[in-house]
Amino acid sequence: MSRTGYTLPVFAAAAARAALLHLLLEKAPCALVQLDLLGEQAAIPIDQVARLDAKTALGVTRSDPGDNLDLTRHTPVWAWVHLEEGTGEALRLEAGEGLGRTAAGEAAIYRYARQLMEANVAPLVPAGRTATVRFILPEGRALALRTSNAAFGILEGLALLGTSGLSQPLSAADHLESFRAVLRERAERERRLVFCIGASGLQAAGRLGLDQGATVQTGNWIGALLVEAGMLGVESVLLLGYQGKLVKLATGIFNTSSHIADGRLEAIAAGAAAAGADIETVRTVLEAPTADAACALLAAAGWAERIYTGLAERVSGRSVEYVRKYTERTVAVATVLLDRQGRLIARDRAAAAWLAGP
Helix, strand or coil: CCCEEECHHHHHHHHHHHHHHHHHHCCCCCCEEEEECCCCEEEEECCEEEEEECCEEEEEEECCCECCCCCCCCCEEEEEEEEEECCCCCEEEEECCCECEECCCCECECHHHHHHHHHHCHHHCCCCEEEEEEEECCCHHHHHCCCCHHHHCEECCECECCCCCEECCCCHHHHHHHHHHHHHHHHCCCCEEEEEEHHHHHHHHHHCCCCHHHEEECCCCHHHHHHHHHHCCCCEEEEEEEHHHHHHHHHCCCCCCCCCCCCHHHHHHHHHHHCCCCHHHHHHHHHCCCHHHHHHHHHHCCCHHHHHHHHHHHHHHHHHHHHHHHHCCCCEEEEEEECCCCCEEEECHHHHHHHHCC
């Protein structure tokens, strides 16, 4: 049987509670810290806790996501806690090294993590005093390079993200089925759907004023969900997401996981050649370290809009062919390509008409 673990915010809250208890009790707390996960209790192991001075302590624990394939497994989670005279709030949360920040510069500490802190740390703060908690993830920057955090607007580290304290093991099939369930529900009442590739796609849909009731997140299973949409009688789909994922469709790669195939630079290079770029520009794309770097180079050379508009047209065309191949049905497809911060790079003609409205 798969073993359930806990999400990263749980370990952050446990480290903070341990450090604050150490300051208040003037002794190390037990090896386990009891936490209220907003509905159930959990006992979280603490690796170390130490007083740094009369007002400051450090708590350390390690992430344990259970049997999930989670790259944060065993990563250290530190909470630096400083207790001082009151400043009008019981709790102040900060991002230290390895904890990411949003593009706006805010700490990547999201709602559930803040709720855990309010439930488990704020009540311990004596009246008239303020506890400043700075979360530090020593391996955070390095681990973030192996995630899509930057595509979702989380920069320089990991995020304290999640809607639950429990980390339930899910297989790839489980994830795909969850996306299919949302698609079926949407298709019962909508003939036009917006496929959001990643959180950046979902956020862009909101900024563009698109109907949230018509949005479907796809993960990497864009092809499978396009085919399902066709079988459900959906008439048209707008693909909205990060260019480094979507350009793969232009080469016929419809599962965009890098573990399956990765033809991003090849797709962009082919788009450059089709747009009439010279051989040196094409070579520059192929030698770029990332899809983002290739895009920046093309933008600097004045080629980006033309090349990416052509790629968007190609993505839509290949998607229509893919659905027809497996369903013998025609679904109109439009494409919008975004950068990692969710800003528009290019759109095809169908997408321009879609966004213009009826």
